Amino acid sequence: MDIKQIQKIYDFSGKTVVITGGNGVLGGDIAVALAGLGANVAIADLNTDVTGDLQKRMHNLAGDVSIFKCNVLERESLEQTRDAILEKYGSLDILINAAGGNKPQATTSPDLSFFDLPKDALDFVLSLNLQGTILPSQIFGKILAEKDNGIILNVSSMNAFRPLTRIPAYSAAKAAVSNFTQWLAVHLAQEYSANIRVNAIAPGFFLTNQNRFLLTDEKTGELTARGQSIIDHTPMGKFGDPEDLIGAVLWLLSPASSFVSGIVVPIDGGFSAFSGV
C-alpha cells in the first residue's frame, strides 16, 4: 500500500453502512464517526426516536445519516429496511450488527434465582443477541455476497471470553456471537469471496441503558458492588467511553485490516488480560 492509499484509509466517502441498533449509545457513536468520515449511514433500529446528544451530533457531517424502523428479529422488517436503504443509497458496503442487550428479568438477583429465571426472558435475550445478529447477516450479507465485496462487524462482549456472573443468557448469546463471527468469516470467504470479511469487537464495560441498573444505584448514582468490582478488575481503572471503540471499529472497517477476518477484538481497558491478582 503506498503512502497516498494509507492517507486515505479512513475516508469512507461513497460507502454505505447499515448499523442495527444504531440509535443506541455505542451504535450511535459509531454512526456519527462513520458519517463524519463521509459514509452514508443507515441506522436500522426498533426505536426511531433519536434524542439528546445523538440528535445534535448527526447533522452537518460529511456523509448522510438516516434512520429506518427495523426489527432485527423479523425477516420481513429487515427486507423492507434493505429495500429502503438500496432505494435511498443504491448499494450497501458494510453491515454493523450492534442491536443487542440484556434485561433485568434474565438476570439473577437476591429476589430471582437462576432456577426461576422465566423462559420468555431467557428466550428474549438469547434471540435478540444471536438471531438478531444472524438474521441481518442473512438479509444484508446477501447483498455483499452478490457483489463479492463487503464487511460485517458484529458486537460481541467480554462475556464471550468468560461468562460474567448473574447474566447466563446474555453470556451464552455473546459467546455464540463470537463463534458465529468465526463461522461466517470462513463461510463467506470460502463460498463467495476473499473480499468479504467478518470480525467482531468485544467491548468491556460501558455505562449504557442496558447495564446501568446493574452498575450504578438508581437513586444515588453511586457504583453498585458489581460496578466497583468491574472497576477493580479493569487495569485502566474506569468504564469505557463509547468513543474508545472508534479506533478499533475504523480499523476493522478499513483497508488497514484487509487480511484480517474472523477475529474478536477486546476493547476493555485490559479487563480480559487481568487475572485479578
Ligand code: NAD
Ligand atoms: P443500547 O441499549 O444503548 O442500544 C441498543 C440499541 O438496539 C437500541 O437503540 C435499541 O432500540 C436497539 N434494539 C433493541 N432491540 C432491537 C431489535 N429487535 N431490532 C432493532 N433494534 C433493536 O445498548 P449499547 O450498549 O449501545 O449496546 C450496543 C451493543 O453493544 C449490544 O449488542 C450490546 O450487547 C453490546 N455491548 C454493550 C456493552 C456495554 O457495556 N454497554 C458491552 C459489551 C457489548
